[in-house]
Amino acid sequence: MQSPQSTVLSIDGLVKDVGPLPALDGKMLRIVGGLSLVAERGKVTALLGANGAGKTTTIECAQGLQKRTGGTISLLGQDPDTADAGLRSRVGVMLQDGGLPPSARPIPLLRHIAGMYRNPWPLDELIQRLGIDTFSRTSVRRLSGGQKQRLALAAALVGRPEVLFLDEPSAGLDPQSRNIVFELITELRSAGMGIILTTHLMDDAQRLADYVYIIDAGRNVAEGTVAQLLQRNVSPDPSQPHIRTLLFEARPGLDFTGVFAPGIDVRESRAGSYSATGALSPEDLAALTTWWAARGIMPGSLSLEARSLEDVFLDISGRDIR
Amino acid sequence: MNATLGGAPAPLFKRIALQGGYEALTMVRNGEQLILAIVLPLLALVGLTVTPLLDGLGGSRVDVAVPGILALCAMSTGFTGQGIATGFDRRYGVLRFLSTTPLGRTGLIAGKILAVLAVLALQVLVIGSVAAILGWQPNPAGLLPGLLLLVMGGAAFTALGLLVAGTVRPEATLAITNLLWILLGALGGIVIPAERLPGAAQHLVHFLPSGALGEALRDALVHGAVNAPAVLVLLLWTAVAGVAATRWFKWN
Numbered sequence: 143m144q145s146p147q148s149t150v151l152s153i154d155g156l157v158k159d160v161g162p163l164p165a166l167d168g169k170m171l172r173i174v175g176g177l178s179l180v181a182e183r184g185k186v187t188a189l190l191g192a193n194g195a196g197k198t199t200t201i202e203c204a205q206g207l208q209k210r211t212g213g214t215i216s217l218l219g220q221d222p223d224t225a226d227a228g229l230r231s232r233v234g235v236m237l238q239d240g241g242l243p244p245s246a247r248p249i250p251l252l253r254h255i256a257g258m259y260r261n262p263w264p265l266d267e268l269i270q271r272l273g274i275d276t277f278s279r280t281s282v283r284r285l286s287g288g289q290k291q292r293l294a295l296a297a298a299l300v301g302r303p304e305v306l307f308l309d310e311p312s313a314g315l316d317p318q319s320r321n322i323v324f325e326l327i328t329e330l331r332s333a334g335m336g337i338i339l340t341t342h343l344m345d346d347a348q349r350l351a352d353y354v355y356i357i358d359a360g361r362n363v364a365e366g367t368v369a370q371l372l373q374r375n376v377s378p379d380p381s382q383p384h385i386r387t388l389l390f391e392a393r394p395g396l397d398f399t400g401v402f403a404p405g406i407d408v409r410e411s412r413a414g415s416y417s418a419t420g421a422l423s424p425e426d427l428a429a430l431t432t433w434w435a436a437r438g439i440m441p442g443s444l445s446l447e448a449r450s451l452e453d454v455f456l457d458i459s460g461r462d463i464r
Numbered sequence: 465m466n467a468t469l470g471g472a473p474a475p476l477f478k479r480i481a482l483q484g485g486y487e488a489l490t491m492v493r494n495g496e497q498l499i500l501a502i503v504l505p506l507l508a509l510v511g512l513t514v515t516p517l518l519d520g521l522g523g524s525r526v527d528v529a530v531p532g533i534l535a536l537c538a539m540s541t542g543f544t545g546q547g548i549a550t551g552f553d554r555r556y557g558v559l560r561f562l563s564t565t566p567l568g569r570t571g572l573i574a575g576k577i578l579a580v581l582a583v584l585a586l587q588v589l590v591i592g593s594v595a596a597i598l599g600w601q602p603n604p605a606g607l608l609p610g611l612l613l614l615v616m617g618g619a620a621f622t623a624l625g626l627l628v629a630g631t632v633r634p635e636a637t638l639a640i641t642n643l644l645w646i647l648l649g650a651l652g653g654i655v656i657p658a659e660r661l662p663g664a665a666q667h668l669v670h671f672l673p674s675g676a677l678g679e680a681l682r683d684a685l686v687h688g689a690v691n692a693p694a695v696l697v698l699l700l701w702t703a704v705a706g707v708a709a710t711r712w713f714k715w716n
Binding site for chain 2: 205206207225226227228230231232233234235237239240241242243244245246254255257258259260261262297301302303304333334335
Protein backbone atom coordinates (compact mmCIF):
# COMPACT_ATOMS: atom_id res chain seq x y z
CA MET A 143 0.00 0.00 0.00
CA GLN A 144 2.76 2.45 0.84
CA SER A 145 5.36 3.33 -1.68
CA PRO A 146 8.85 2.61 -0.43
CA GLN A 147 10.09 6.10 -1.08
CA SER A 148 10.25 8.27 1.97
CA THR A 149 9.62 11.58 0.23
CA VAL A 150 5.96 12.53 0.07
CA LEU A 151 6.29 16.10 -1.08
CA SER A 152 9.08 17.86 -2.85
CA ILE A 153 8.88 21.49 -3.92
CA ASP A 154 11.66 22.94 -6.00
CA GLY A 155 11.98 26.62 -6.83
CA LEU A 156 8.30 27.41 -6.36
CA VAL A 157 7.25 30.80 -7.71
CA LYS A 158 3.77 32.21 -7.32
CA ASP A 159 2.69 35.59 -8.66
CA VAL A 160 -0.75 37.06 -8.17
CA GLY A 161 -2.38 39.93 -9.96
CA PRO A 162 -2.22 42.12 -11.87
CA LEU A 163 -3.13 44.27 -8.90
CA PRO A 164 -4.60 47.77 -9.24
CA ALA A 165 -2.79 48.78 -6.03
CA LEU A 166 0.54 48.04 -7.78
CA ASP A 167 -0.36 49.95 -10.95
CA GLY A 168 -1.45 46.74 -12.60
CA LYS A 169 1.77 44.89 -11.79
CA MET A 170 2.01 41.32 -10.54
CA LEU A 171 2.80 40.66 -6.89
CA ARG A 172 5.26 37.87 -6.12
CA ILE A 173 3.96 35.94 -3.12
CA VAL A 174 6.47 33.10 -3.30
CA GLY A 175 9.86 33.58 -4.93
CA GLY A 176 11.83 30.39 -5.44
CA LEU A 177 10.92 28.32 -2.42
CA SER A 178 12.07 24.71 -2.00
CA LEU A 179 11.30 22.04 0.55
CA VAL A 180 11.05 18.31 1.06
CA ALA A 181 8.66 16.45 3.37
CA GLU A 182 8.95 12.82 4.34
CA ARG A 183 6.81 9.95 5.51
CA GLY A 184 6.56 9.54 9.25
CA LYS A 185 7.77 13.09 9.80
CA VAL A 186 6.15 16.37 10.70
CA THR A 187 7.50 19.10 8.45
CA ALA A 188 6.68 22.64 9.54
CA LEU A 189 6.63 25.82 7.50
CA LEU A 190 7.25 28.52 10.02
CA GLY A 191 6.83 32.16 9.17
CA ALA A 192 5.04 35.37 10.02
CA ASN A 193 1.61 36.12 8.62
CA GLY A 194 1.96 36.90 4.94
CA ALA A 195 5.24 35.02 4.54
CA GLY A 196 3.76 32.80 1.82
CA LYS A 197 3.16 29.61 3.83
CA THR A 198 -0.47 29.11 2.88
CA THR A 199 0.21 29.97 -0.76
CA THR A 200 2.99 27.40 -0.80
CA ILE A 201 0.92 24.55 0.56
CA GLU A 202 -2.09 25.51 -1.52
CA CYS A 203 0.10 25.18 -4.61
CA ALA A 204 1.13 21.76 -3.29
CA GLN A 205 -2.53 20.81 -2.79
CA GLY A 206 -3.43 21.90 -6.31
CA LEU A 207 -5.70 24.65 -4.97
CA GLN A 208 -3.58 27.38 -6.55
CA LYS A 209 -1.75 27.21 -9.86
CA ARG A 210 1.92 27.98 -9.50
CA THR A 211 3.74 30.47 -11.69
CA GLY A 212 6.98 28.50 -11.77
CA GLY A 213 8.99 25.72 -10.22
CA THR A 214 8.15 22.06 -9.79
CA ILE A 215 6.06 20.25 -7.20
CA SER A 216 5.89 16.52 -6.74
CA LEU A 217 3.22 15.22 -4.37
CA LEU A 218 3.48 11.45 -3.96
CA GLY A 219 5.30 11.45 -7.29
CA GLN A 220 2.62 13.42 -9.16
CA ASP A 221 2.08 17.00 -10.18
CA PRO A 222 -0.72 18.35 -7.95
CA ASP A 223 -1.99 20.57 -10.80
CA THR A 224 -3.11 17.44 -12.64
CA ALA A 225 -4.19 15.49 -9.55
CA ASP A 226 -6.76 12.78 -10.15
CA ALA A 227 -9.14 11.27 -7.62
CA GLY A 228 -6.55 8.60 -6.84
CA LEU A 229 -3.99 11.17 -5.71
CA ARG A 230 -6.57 13.28 -3.89
CA SER A 231 -7.72 10.24 -1.93
CA ARG A 232 -4.20 9.80 -0.56
CA VAL A 233 -3.89 13.40 0.62
CA GLY A 234 -5.82 14.96 3.51
CA VAL A 235 -6.25 18.70 3.69
CA MET A 236 -7.25 20.89 6.61
CA LEU A 237 -7.73 24.43 5.37
CA GLN A 238 -7.07 27.47 7.49
CA ASP A 239 -10.71 28.56 7.31
CA GLY A 240 -12.00 25.02 7.79
CA GLY A 241 -13.98 24.82 4.58
CA LEU A 242 -17.00 23.20 6.22
CA PRO A 243 -20.56 24.24 5.34
CA PRO A 244 -21.99 26.32 8.23
CA SER A 245 -25.41 24.71 8.17
CA ALA A 246 -24.07 21.14 8.32
CA ARG A 247 -24.08 18.97 11.43
CA PRO A 248 -20.79 17.25 12.23
CA ILE A 249 -21.67 13.59 11.87
CA PRO A 250 -23.74 13.67 8.66
CA LEU A 251 -21.03 15.89 7.18
CA LEU A 252 -18.27 13.43 8.12
CA ARG A 253 -20.34 10.54 6.83
CA HIS A 254 -20.81 12.39 3.55
CA ILE A 255 -17.09 13.02 3.14
CA ALA A 256 -16.29 9.44 4.16
CA GLY A 257 -18.50 8.32 1.28
CA MET A 258 -16.01 9.81 -1.16
CA TYR A 259 -13.49 7.11 -0.17
CA ARG A 260 -13.48 3.42 -0.80
CA ASN A 261 -12.26 2.38 2.61
CA PRO A 262 -12.62 5.28 5.03
CA TRP A 263 -11.49 5.47 8.60
CA PRO A 264 -14.12 3.92 10.90
CA LEU A 265 -16.18 6.98 11.74
CA ASP A 266 -16.96 6.01 15.32
CA GLU A 267 -13.29 5.77 16.15
CA LEU A 268 -12.48 9.12 14.57
CA ILE A 269 -15.47 10.82 16.18
CA GLN A 270 -14.68 9.49 19.61
CA ARG A 271 -10.96 10.13 19.29
CA LEU A 272 -11.43 13.79 18.41
CA GLY A 273 -14.26 14.27 20.89
CA ILE A 274 -16.73 15.14 18.15
CA ASP A 275 -19.46 13.17 19.93
CA THR A 276 -19.61 15.96 22.52
CA PHE A 277 -20.91 18.45 19.93
CA SER A 278 -22.46 16.17 17.34
CA ARG A 279 -25.85 17.90 17.41
CA THR A 280 -24.51 21.42 16.90
CA SER A 281 -24.33 22.97 13.44
CA VAL A 282 -20.89 23.96 12.18
CA ARG A 283 -21.78 27.66 12.41
CA ARG A 284 -22.30 27.37 16.20
CA LEU A 285 -19.16 25.39 16.98
CA SER A 286 -16.30 26.99 18.90
CA GLY A 287 -13.00 27.54 17.14
CA GLY A 288 -11.50 24.44 18.74
CA GLN A 289 -14.48 22.26 17.86
CA LYS A 290 -14.39 23.48 14.27
CA GLN A 291 -10.69 22.67 14.00
CA ARG A 292 -11.22 19.18 15.40
CA LEU A 293 -14.03 18.56 12.93
CA ALA A 294 -11.91 19.89 10.06
CA LEU A 295 -9.10 17.57 11.15
CA ALA A 296 -11.49 14.62 11.20
CA ALA A 297 -12.68 15.58 7.71
CA ALA A 298 -9.07 15.70 6.51
CA LEU A 299 -8.31 12.30 8.06
CA VAL A 300 -11.42 10.35 7.19
CA GLY A 301 -9.94 9.00 3.94
CA ARG A 302 -6.89 7.61 5.79
CA PRO A 303 -4.43 9.75 3.82
CA GLU A 304 -0.71 9.11 3.52
CA VAL A 305 -0.06 12.84 3.45
CA LEU A 306 -1.76 15.38 5.67
CA PHE A 307 -1.67 19.15 5.18
CA LEU A 308 -2.53 21.28 8.20
CA ASP A 309 -2.77 25.02 7.69
CA GLU A 310 -2.35 26.71 11.09
CA PRO A 311 -3.70 23.69 13.00
CA SER A 312 -3.71 25.31 16.42
CA ALA A 313 -5.57 28.46 15.38
CA GLY A 314 -8.46 28.92 17.78
CA LEU A 315 -7.65 25.80 19.78
CA ASP A 316 -8.32 25.82 23.50
CA PRO A 317 -5.72 23.95 25.59
CA GLN A 318 -7.74 20.70 25.68
CA SER A 319 -8.37 20.67 21.95
CA ARG A 320 -4.75 21.47 21.42
CA ASN A 321 -3.68 18.44 23.43
CA ILE A 322 -6.12 16.16 21.62
CA VAL A 323 -4.99 17.41 18.22
CA PHE A 324 -1.27 17.37 19.00
CA GLU A 325 -1.38 13.86 20.45
CA LEU A 326 -3.20 12.60 17.39
CA ILE A 327 -0.72 14.27 15.05
CA THR A 328 2.14 12.65 16.94
CA GLU A 329 0.45 9.26 16.68
CA LEU A 330 -0.26 9.63 12.98
CA ARG A 331 3.37 10.49 12.43
CA SER A 332 4.37 7.26 14.15
CA ALA A 333 1.92 5.41 11.91
CA GLY A 334 3.92 6.70 8.94
CA MET A 335 1.85 9.65 7.78
CA GLY A 336 3.76 12.47 6.17
CA ILE A 337 2.49 15.63 7.84
CA ILE A 338 3.08 19.13 6.52
CA LEU A 339 1.90 22.01 8.66
CA THR A 340 2.16 25.75 8.53
CA THR A 341 2.33 27.84 11.65
CA HIS A 342 3.37 31.22 12.85
CA LEU A 343 3.64 29.85 16.39
CA MET A 344 7.10 28.80 17.47
CA ASP A 345 5.59 26.64 20.14
CA ASP A 346 3.75 24.50 17.59
CA ALA A 347 6.90 23.97 15.58
CA GLN A 348 8.94 23.25 18.68
CA ARG A 349 6.41 20.72 19.98
CA LEU A 350 5.51 18.95 16.77
CA ALA A 351 8.02 19.38 14.02
CA ASP A 352 10.80 17.02 13.04
CA TYR A 353 12.03 19.44 10.45
CA VAL A 354 11.35 23.16 10.15
CA TYR A 355 11.54 25.47 7.16
CA ILE A 356 11.57 29.10 8.16
CA ILE A 357 9.92 31.16 5.44
CA ASP A 358 10.11 34.90 5.03
CA ALA A 359 8.76 37.00 2.17
CA GLY A 360 8.14 33.88 0.10
CA ARG A 361 11.66 32.50 0.40
CA ASN A 362 13.51 29.94 2.49
CA VAL A 363 15.59 31.69 5.12
CA ALA A 364 16.59 28.77 7.33
CA GLU A 365 15.87 25.10 7.80
CA GLY A 366 16.77 22.22 10.03
CA THR A 367 15.59 20.16 12.93
CA VAL A 368 14.43 22.18 15.89
CA ALA A 369 17.68 21.29 17.66
CA GLN A 370 19.76 22.40 14.70
CA LEU A 371 17.91 25.68 14.45
CA LEU A 372 18.33 26.34 18.15
CA GLN A 373 22.05 25.84 17.79
CA ARG A 374 22.23 28.02 14.76
CA ASN A 375 24.90 30.62 15.11
CA VAL A 376 23.61 33.94 13.98
CA SER A 377 26.47 36.08 15.21
CA PRO A 378 28.68 37.63 12.54
CA ASP A 379 31.70 35.70 13.82
CA PRO A 380 31.21 32.01 12.99
CA SER A 381 33.75 30.91 15.59
CA GLN A 382 31.56 32.16 18.42
CA PRO A 383 29.62 29.70 20.52
CA HIS A 384 25.84 29.65 20.93
CA ILE A 385 23.82 32.61 21.91
CA ARG A 386 22.34 32.32 25.36
CA THR A 387 20.59 34.62 27.74
CA LEU A 388 21.45 35.00 31.42
CA LEU A 389 18.56 36.34 33.46
CA PHE A 390 19.06 37.58 37.00
CA GLU A 391 17.59 39.84 39.61
CA ALA A 392 19.64 42.02 41.86
CA ARG A 393 19.37 45.49 43.29
CA PRO A 394 18.45 48.13 40.71
CA GLY A 395 20.85 50.42 38.93
CA LEU A 396 23.96 48.22 38.78
CA ASP A 397 26.51 49.05 36.11
CA PHE A 398 28.00 45.92 34.54
CA THR A 399 30.40 47.73 32.23
CA GLY A 400 33.54 45.65 31.82
CA VAL A 401 32.18 42.59 33.61
CA PHE A 402 31.24 40.57 30.52
CA ALA A 403 33.25 39.97 27.39
CA PRO A 404 32.67 42.48 24.58
CA GLY A 405 29.57 41.70 22.49
CA ILE A 406 27.42 40.61 25.42
CA ASP A 407 24.35 42.80 25.56
CA VAL A 408 23.37 43.64 29.15
CA ARG A 409 20.06 45.31 29.89
CA GLU A 410 17.98 46.19 32.87
CA SER A 411 14.52 45.40 31.55
CA ARG A 412 12.73 46.39 34.76
CA ALA A 413 14.25 47.91 37.86
CA GLY A 414 16.41 45.12 39.27
CA SER A 415 15.72 42.62 36.43
CA TYR A 416 18.70 42.13 34.18
CA SER A 417 19.42 40.15 31.06
CA ALA A 418 22.75 39.44 29.40
CA THR A 419 22.44 38.05 25.91
CA GLY A 420 25.19 36.85 23.63
CA ALA A 421 27.83 34.18 23.20
CA LEU A 422 28.24 33.65 26.94
CA SER A 423 31.26 31.64 28.04
CA PRO A 424 32.07 30.01 31.38
CA GLU A 425 34.45 32.94 31.93
CA ASP A 426 31.56 35.37 31.70
CA LEU A 427 29.68 33.48 34.41
CA ALA A 428 32.77 33.37 36.59
CA ALA A 429 33.39 37.09 36.04
CA LEU A 430 29.82 37.91 37.04
CA THR A 431 29.82 35.86 40.22
CA THR A 432 33.28 37.16 41.15
CA TRP A 433 32.06 40.71 40.58
CA TRP A 434 29.07 40.05 42.86
CA ALA A 435 31.24 38.39 45.48
CA ALA A 436 33.59 41.39 45.53
CA ARG A 437 30.61 43.68 46.20
CA GLY A 438 28.70 41.42 48.53
CA ILE A 439 25.74 41.14 46.17
CA MET A 440 23.50 38.07 46.35
CA PRO A 441 21.21 37.88 43.27
CA GLY A 442 17.52 37.27 43.90
CA SER A 443 17.37 34.81 41.04
CA LEU A 444 19.68 33.56 38.36
CA SER A 445 18.94 31.48 35.29
CA LEU A 446 20.61 30.61 32.05
CA GLU A 447 18.31 30.15 29.10
CA ALA A 448 19.00 28.50 25.83
CA ARG A 449 17.53 30.26 22.86
CA SER A 450 14.01 29.50 21.91
CA LEU A 451 12.95 28.93 18.36
CA GLU A 452 11.35 32.32 18.63
CA ASP A 453 14.72 33.97 19.13
CA VAL A 454 16.09 32.14 16.12
CA PHE A 455 13.09 33.15 14.11
CA LEU A 456 13.31 36.77 15.15
CA ASP A 457 17.05 36.87 14.54
CA ILE A 458 16.50 35.59 11.03
CA SER A 459 13.40 37.37 9.94
CA GLY A 460 14.09 40.57 11.80
CA ARG A 461 12.35 42.07 14.75
CA ASP A 462 10.40 44.57 12.72
CA ILE A 463 6.67 44.43 13.00
CA ARG A 464 5.33 43.77 9.56
CA MET B 465 -5.14 4.90 15.86
CA ASN B 466 -3.95 1.73 14.24
CA ALA B 467 -5.76 1.85 10.92
CA THR B 468 -3.45 1.46 7.97
CA LEU B 469 -2.84 4.52 5.87
CA GLY B 470 -3.44 4.84 2.18
CA GLY B 471 -6.79 6.03 0.91
CA ALA B 472 -8.58 5.07 -2.28
CA PRO B 473 -11.42 6.93 -3.95
CA ALA B 474 -14.99 5.67 -4.14
CA PRO B 475 -16.16 5.21 -7.76
CA LEU B 476 -16.87 8.43 -9.68
CA PHE B 477 -20.63 7.86 -10.05
CA LYS B 478 -20.95 7.24 -6.32
CA ARG B 479 -19.07 10.44 -5.45
CA ILE B 480 -21.25 12.52 -7.77
CA ALA B 481 -24.46 10.85 -6.58
CA LEU B 482 -23.49 11.44 -2.95
CA GLN B 483 -22.72 15.10 -3.56
CA GLY B 484 -25.91 15.55 -5.57
CA GLY B 485 -27.98 13.95 -2.83
CA TYR B 486 -26.26 15.91 -0.09
CA GLU B 487 -26.76 19.25 -1.83
CA ALA B 488 -30.36 18.45 -2.77
CA LEU B 489 -31.15 17.62 0.86
CA THR B 490 -29.44 20.82 2.02
CA MET B 491 -31.54 22.84 -0.44
CA VAL B 492 -34.79 21.19 0.55
CA ARG B 493 -34.04 21.70 4.25
CA ASN B 494 -33.42 25.41 3.74
CA GLY B 495 -36.65 27.26 4.44
CA GLU B 496 -35.99 30.24 2.20
CA GLN B 497 -35.05 28.00 -0.68
CA LEU B 498 -38.16 25.92 -0.17
CA ILE B 499 -40.31 29.05 -0.41
CA LEU B 500 -38.59 29.98 -3.65
CA ALA B 501 -38.67 26.45 -5.04
CA ILE B 502 -42.16 25.28 -4.06
CA VAL B 503 -44.31 27.85 -2.29
CA LEU B 504 -43.98 30.80 -4.67
CA PRO B 505 -44.42 28.70 -7.85
CA LEU B 506 -47.52 27.10 -6.29
CA LEU B 507 -48.94 30.53 -5.42
CA ALA B 508 -48.25 31.70 -8.95
CA LEU B 509 -49.94 28.61 -10.35
CA VAL B 510 -53.07 29.14 -8.31
CA GLY B 511 -53.00 32.87 -9.07
CA LEU B 512 -52.82 32.29 -12.82
CA THR B 513 -55.57 29.69 -12.65
CA VAL B 514 -58.08 31.91 -10.85
CA THR B 515 -57.41 35.13 -12.83
CA PRO B 516 -58.18 35.72 -16.51
CA LEU B 517 -54.58 36.74 -17.30
CA LEU B 518 -53.91 33.76 -19.55
CA ASP B 519 -57.30 33.53 -21.23
CA GLY B 520 -57.42 33.27 -25.01
CA LEU B 521 -53.97 31.73 -25.51
CA GLY B 522 -55.14 28.47 -27.04
CA GLY B 523 -55.65 26.39 -23.92
CA SER B 524 -57.30 26.34 -20.52
CA ARG B 525 -55.82 28.68 -17.92
CA VAL B 526 -54.09 25.88 -16.07
CA ASP B 527 -52.76 24.30 -19.27
CA VAL B 528 -51.09 27.57 -20.28
CA ALA B 529 -49.93 28.31 -16.73
CA VAL B 530 -48.20 25.02 -15.83
CA PRO B 531 -45.37 25.10 -18.44
CA GLY B 532 -44.41 28.59 -17.30
CA ILE B 533 -44.52 27.58 -13.65
CA LEU B 534 -42.26 24.60 -14.38
CA ALA B 535 -39.86 26.92 -16.18
CA LEU B 536 -39.99 29.20 -13.15
CA CYS B 537 -39.04 26.19 -11.00
CA ALA B 538 -35.97 25.56 -13.14
CA MET B 539 -34.97 29.18 -12.63
CA SER B 540 -35.63 29.04 -8.84
CA THR B 541 -33.52 25.98 -8.30
CA GLY B 542 -30.76 26.31 -10.89
CA PHE B 543 -30.20 30.03 -10.85
CA THR B 544 -31.30 31.46 -7.51
CA GLY B 545 -31.05 28.38 -5.30
CA GLN B 546 -27.82 26.88 -6.57
CA GLY B 547 -26.33 30.35 -7.17
CA ILE B 548 -26.81 31.43 -3.57
CA ALA B 549 -25.73 28.08 -2.13
CA THR B 550 -22.58 28.04 -4.23
CA GLY B 551 -21.79 31.68 -3.48
CA PHE B 552 -21.80 31.06 0.25
CA ASP B 553 -19.99 27.72 -0.07
CA ARG B 554 -17.31 29.63 -1.91
CA ARG B 555 -17.10 32.23 0.86
CA TYR B 556 -16.74 29.56 3.56
CA GLY B 557 -14.08 27.61 1.67
CA VAL B 558 -16.38 24.62 1.18
CA LEU B 559 -15.67 24.53 -2.55
CA ARG B 560 -11.94 24.53 -1.91
CA PHE B 561 -12.12 21.82 0.71
CA LEU B 562 -14.33 19.54 -1.39
CA SER B 563 -12.08 20.03 -4.39
CA THR B 564 -9.23 18.50 -2.37
CA THR B 565 -11.25 15.35 -1.65
CA PRO B 566 -11.69 12.60 -4.26
CA LEU B 567 -14.82 14.46 -5.39
CA GLY B 568 -12.70 17.14 -7.07
CA ARG B 569 -13.85 20.19 -8.96
CA THR B 570 -15.46 18.28 -11.83
CA GLY B 571 -17.31 16.00 -9.44
CA LEU B 572 -18.45 18.99 -7.43
CA ILE B 573 -19.94 20.70 -10.50
CA ALA B 574 -21.56 17.45 -11.61
CA GLY B 575 -22.98 17.00 -8.11
CA LYS B 576 -24.41 20.52 -8.22
CA ILE B 577 -26.15 19.87 -11.52
CA LEU B 578 -27.48 16.58 -10.18
CA ALA B 579 -28.78 18.36 -7.05
CA VAL B 580 -30.63 20.88 -9.22
CA LEU B 581 -32.16 18.06 -11.28
CA ALA B 582 -33.19 16.18 -8.13
CA VAL B 583 -34.91 19.23 -6.64
CA LEU B 584 -36.42 20.00 -10.02
CA ALA B 585 -37.87 16.48 -10.14
CA LEU B 586 -39.44 17.08 -6.75
CA GLN B 587 -40.86 20.39 -7.96
CA VAL B 588 -42.31 18.76 -11.07
CA LEU B 589 -43.94 16.16 -8.85
CA VAL B 590 -45.51 18.72 -6.50
CA ILE B 591 -46.52 21.23 -9.20
CA GLY B 592 -47.74 18.44 -11.49
CA SER B 593 -49.90 16.94 -8.73
CA VAL B 594 -51.46 20.26 -7.75
CA ALA B 595 -51.94 21.13 -11.43
CA ALA B 596 -53.65 17.79 -12.04
CA ILE B 597 -56.09 18.60 -9.25
CA LEU B 598 -56.68 21.97 -10.94
CA GLY B 599 -57.49 20.13 -14.18
CA TRP B 600 -54.17 20.23 -16.03
CA GLN B 601 -54.21 18.20 -19.24
CA PRO B 602 -50.84 18.39 -20.95
CA ASN B 603 -50.47 17.42 -24.59
CA PRO B 604 -49.15 13.82 -24.43
CA ALA B 605 -46.88 14.42 -27.43
CA GLY B 606 -45.19 17.19 -25.48
CA LEU B 607 -44.41 15.29 -22.28
CA LEU B 608 -41.05 13.84 -23.26
CA PRO B 609 -39.82 16.98 -25.08
CA GLY B 610 -41.06 18.98 -22.09
CA LEU B 611 -39.00 16.89 -19.72
CA LEU B 612 -35.92 17.31 -21.90
CA LEU B 613 -36.55 21.05 -22.08
CA LEU B 614 -36.75 21.24 -18.30
CA VAL B 615 -33.39 19.48 -18.00
CA MET B 616 -31.94 21.89 -20.57
CA GLY B 617 -33.44 24.83 -18.72
CA GLY B 618 -32.05 23.52 -15.46
CA ALA B 619 -28.61 23.30 -17.08
CA ALA B 620 -28.81 26.81 -18.55
CA PHE B 621 -29.92 28.38 -15.27
CA THR B 622 -27.39 26.39 -13.22
CA ALA B 623 -24.60 27.58 -15.52
CA LEU B 624 -25.83 31.16 -15.08
CA GLY B 625 -26.17 30.73 -11.32
CA LEU B 626 -22.64 29.34 -11.03
CA LEU B 627 -21.32 32.17 -13.19
CA VAL B 628 -22.76 34.75 -10.79
CA ALA B 629 -21.76 32.77 -7.68
CA GLY B 630 -18.19 32.32 -8.90
CA THR B 631 -17.49 35.90 -9.83
CA VAL B 632 -19.08 38.21 -7.23
CA ARG B 633 -19.39 38.26 -3.44
CA PRO B 634 -22.12 36.01 -1.97
CA GLU B 635 -24.16 39.02 -0.79
CA ALA B 636 -24.16 40.31 -4.36
CA THR B 637 -25.08 36.84 -5.63
CA LEU B 638 -28.00 36.85 -3.21
CA ALA B 639 -29.19 40.23 -4.46
CA ILE B 640 -28.62 39.58 -8.16
CA THR B 641 -30.19 36.13 -8.32
CA ASN B 642 -33.23 37.10 -6.23
CA LEU B 643 -33.79 40.33 -8.15
CA LEU B 644 -33.46 38.60 -11.52
CA TRP B 645 -35.78 35.85 -10.35
CA ILE B 646 -38.47 38.43 -9.64
CA LEU B 647 -37.81 40.49 -12.79
CA LEU B 648 -37.53 37.54 -15.16
CA GLY B 649 -40.36 35.76 -13.39
CA ALA B 650 -42.69 38.71 -13.89
CA LEU B 651 -41.47 40.21 -17.14
CA GLY B 652 -39.08 37.67 -18.66
CA GLY B 653 -41.66 35.76 -20.67
CA ILE B 654 -41.45 32.81 -18.32
CA VAL B 655 -44.92 32.58 -16.72
CA ILE B 656 -46.60 35.39 -18.66
CA PRO B 657 -46.23 34.72 -22.40
CA ALA B 658 -44.57 37.36 -24.55
CA GLU B 659 -47.82 38.42 -26.24
CA ARG B 660 -49.22 39.55 -22.88
CA LEU B 661 -46.17 41.73 -22.10
CA PRO B 662 -45.70 45.42 -22.98
CA GLY B 663 -44.62 46.02 -26.59
CA ALA B 664 -40.95 46.70 -25.92
CA ALA B 665 -40.50 43.54 -23.84
CA GLN B 666 -42.22 41.29 -26.39
CA HIS B 667 -39.26 41.07 -28.77
CA LEU B 668 -36.60 41.04 -26.10
CA VAL B 669 -37.92 38.08 -24.09
CA HIS B 670 -37.48 35.63 -26.99
CA PHE B 671 -33.76 36.05 -26.52
CA LEU B 672 -33.77 35.61 -22.75
CA PRO B 673 -33.27 32.17 -21.21
CA SER B 674 -36.49 32.72 -19.26
CA GLY B 675 -38.52 33.60 -22.35
CA ALA B 676 -37.00 30.83 -24.42
CA LEU B 677 -37.66 28.16 -21.80
CA GLY B 678 -41.19 29.45 -21.11
CA GLU B 679 -42.10 29.58 -24.81
CA ALA B 680 -40.58 26.20 -25.63
CA LEU B 681 -42.29 24.51 -22.69
CA ARG B 682 -45.65 26.06 -23.57
CA ASP B 683 -45.29 24.98 -27.20
CA ALA B 684 -44.43 21.47 -26.08
CA LEU B 685 -46.97 20.96 -23.30
CA VAL B 686 -49.87 22.91 -24.80
CA HIS B 687 -49.45 22.19 -28.52
CA GLY B 688 -47.10 19.21 -28.58
CA ALA B 689 -44.76 21.23 -30.80
CA VAL B 690 -41.02 21.75 -30.75
CA ASN B 691 -39.98 25.41 -30.79
CA ALA B 692 -36.58 25.12 -32.47
CA PRO B 693 -35.54 28.81 -32.23
CA ALA B 694 -36.30 28.82 -28.50
CA VAL B 695 -34.30 25.61 -28.02
CA LEU B 696 -31.42 27.22 -29.87
CA VAL B 697 -31.55 30.32 -27.66
CA LEU B 698 -31.53 28.09 -24.56
CA LEU B 699 -28.55 26.06 -25.79
CA LEU B 700 -26.70 29.25 -26.61
CA TRP B 701 -27.22 30.62 -23.10
CA THR B 702 -26.05 27.33 -21.61
CA ALA B 703 -22.93 27.32 -23.75
CA VAL B 704 -22.04 30.98 -23.16
CA ALA B 705 -22.69 30.83 -19.41
CA GLY B 706 -20.89 27.49 -19.15
CA VAL B 707 -17.79 28.75 -20.94
CA ALA B 708 -17.84 32.02 -18.99
CA ALA B 709 -18.24 30.21 -15.67
CA THR B 710 -15.39 27.84 -16.53
CA ARG B 711 -13.25 30.81 -17.50
CA TRP B 712 -14.01 33.24 -14.67
CA PHE B 713 -15.19 31.10 -11.75
CA LYS B 714 -13.07 31.88 -8.70
CA TRP B 715 -12.81 29.03 -6.22
CA ASN B 716 -11.74 31.24 -3.34
